[in-house]
Amino acid sequence: MRGISITRRQATSLAVVVGVAVGISPAAFASRATAPGTAQLPASAGTSSVAVVQPTVSETPTVSADGRWVAYAGAPAAGDSRGSTVYLLDRTAGVVTELSTLVEGVPVGNTVRPVISADGCTVTAITEMPFDLFRDDNEGARWDVYRTVLSHCDGSGGWDLVSATSGDGLGVAAGDNVSPLYPPAVSGEGSVVAYTRTFGPDTPDLLAVQVVDLTVPVGDPGRHQPVAGTPALAPDGTYRYRGVREPAISTDGNVLAFTSDANSALAMPEWGSASQPGDFATSHVFVWQRDNLDRNTNVRRVSNPAGPDTGHSTSPTVSGDGSTVAFVSTASNLVPGATLPPCAVECVPQVYIVELEGGSLRLASRVPGDPAAAPVGANAxxxxxxxxxxxxxLVFVTRASNLFAARAAGVGNGTDGDIVRTVPALGTATRVNVLPGGTTPAPAANSHPRLSANGRVVVFDTLAGSVYAAAGTPAVQGRQVAVVDATPQLGLADLDMGTVAVSFPGPEWVLNVTNNGPSSFTPGIVTIDQPDFLVSGGTCVEQRGVPVPPGGVCTVTLMFMPMVEGAQEATLTVAEMGSEVGADALKAAKAAVPNELNPVVIDPATELSAELDLPDLYQPMAVQSTLRGFGGDPSMAPSPAGAHSREAVVGNRAEPMPFTIYNVAFNPVNVRSVRVSGEHADDFEVIDDECTGTRVDASGSCQLSVVFTPTDSGRRTAIVKVTTDDGAYTTMIVSGDGHYEPRVATSAITIMAGSRVQVTGAGYAPGAVVTVAWADGLGRSVTAVADD
Known part of the structure; x- marks a missing residue:
């Protein structure tokens, strides 16, 4: 990158940020990665899109597990006197439907905090409108929880009362005691609902959580119950209390997390304490295992400090499978060794994540880096x-300035900030709210993020909707719901299995499907369109339906059993359910002559759906690679059959990878050539070649090495082919990861307002578009193109 000069009219100190707008090319990671109905990796793969905002005032979105359906609260149509109603966005059809419409005879009121169930079939909301005129008298506080079953799931569009009182027959009435401050928690099918209500009629400021099983008829025992861990009586001491609140629930409804300032893990819960009279009692996060009926063990505290209480823990969220809980805490001693910012009256709130099996607790709002190293917390x-x-x-909201090099403009409400996506196991963090180009942050005016089950979709609301809108779009005065798509970048190498004897199975090979993020990939179809190539197993097959997280892999185990002599070729497809690419590959596999030894042609219409009942995914992905082999008399075999190099900077050599080539024939053979082929053949070089032109006796061997010098970043793969004079050959698959190490220098550390500064960069990918911006998010940015 050549040196460029920039000025700033109002600046006294220099702080610039350089970001690359072009990422790794699709070829760097995949042989052929495809989106539904296309023949190559889509341009958006491996990236997050720019947010798409709703063109009206809207807020507090939730998203279905597959990312297709979004429910949110928003302003009603012109002429409607209400302040808020509830909408449903069908992202496939691009249709928005109002759900809480005015009904003749039903008094007018606001509807807020909609929550769509994971299956996309129900929406549960808090409303002042007494839709159930028989049980809801429209008196008192008026807030109640109602649920509707959506029309695409054969619902009528009506609203059913959830927050009913206990009793039977005419004794059941609307509770009129729901807190609109916290959204209800809803199980995956919408059949279990937990909501925050007042503790009792005489304690309007004290809260409790009520759990409703909608599969139990109204009035029957077991339909309503307070969350386990709720004290029987209201407190009467000298401390202040907020109560039990903020429920969150797993997809199956068995794991329910909540916030409580009582000692809720006790068999006989009692209210907690504070450091001194008049203060609020310390809040903690608890988890109730609903299918455990032993009251001595079914509630446990997960916000456990290493020592005395030093802060409050609140805002729990539960993973869909119930394995993990994340929460917010101002406690300074939850993770030993963590570096946290200094505390004022209270410590800076941080996000923590805990695995329920084993109790492992980690700091999630941390500076990106080695996940095994002591973490440094967000500074805001x-x-x-x-x-x-x-x-x-995990996604969360932050005002921190130490998680990213570029700082977003700090506008919005006190609870607004950047939306951050993180993979705690990898120690990564990515800003979701970015402008077109992917480097410049959008204003930190965002709240209420929700993540779809596979991480493909992030929804949130923002006060900065105008920066995402197309030119000429009328500005919206207020919050707007934003949707960001993130498709995973998948890798699957081509493979040449060498020469294999006709009618005999060759050795097993293992190919990795790598997921380089930023979201999960769920294999559902694994198939080959040529019956002489066999899928013999692997985790992509044995664990199909199980998501492969960012940074993870699943494997496909392969064999080649040629039925005829000569060269053969096939296509291996690993796809999610619903992928057109996967469906087409499946048809091709069925059309081929079946090989009796091939155990895997996975048909989603038969054994796959019968075994796992896997649904089609929204915006499914697929990845493909080319398999080759030769039917004939094998004479050579390598050891090892493949190798993965250490990571290297683009243009720098890594350590050599040694191979030994054995003669497995009964007679001497002459090695004619050793050549590198494949998509990234230029990244690998054969050195120390003792095989080419060499006669190798029966049971003898020769040696060679392969060195990796990446020409681009990302996963690079190739095939090393060793051929004898009679045309038989054997192969080794080699791979390595390349990366760039960009460097930036400035002509001054401090500049006066109106003066110029020179910025020079090196180590960027050729042709990379580099953006130079001010770290505080203000001022004009400048772009440059890296030299070839």
């Missing part, structure tokens, strides 16, 4: 966590 408030289905990915 981090709040509002949301997890994916397995707890692999």
């Amino acid at each position: 408030a981090s709040t509002q966590p949301s997890l994916d289905h397995r707890g692999d990915e």
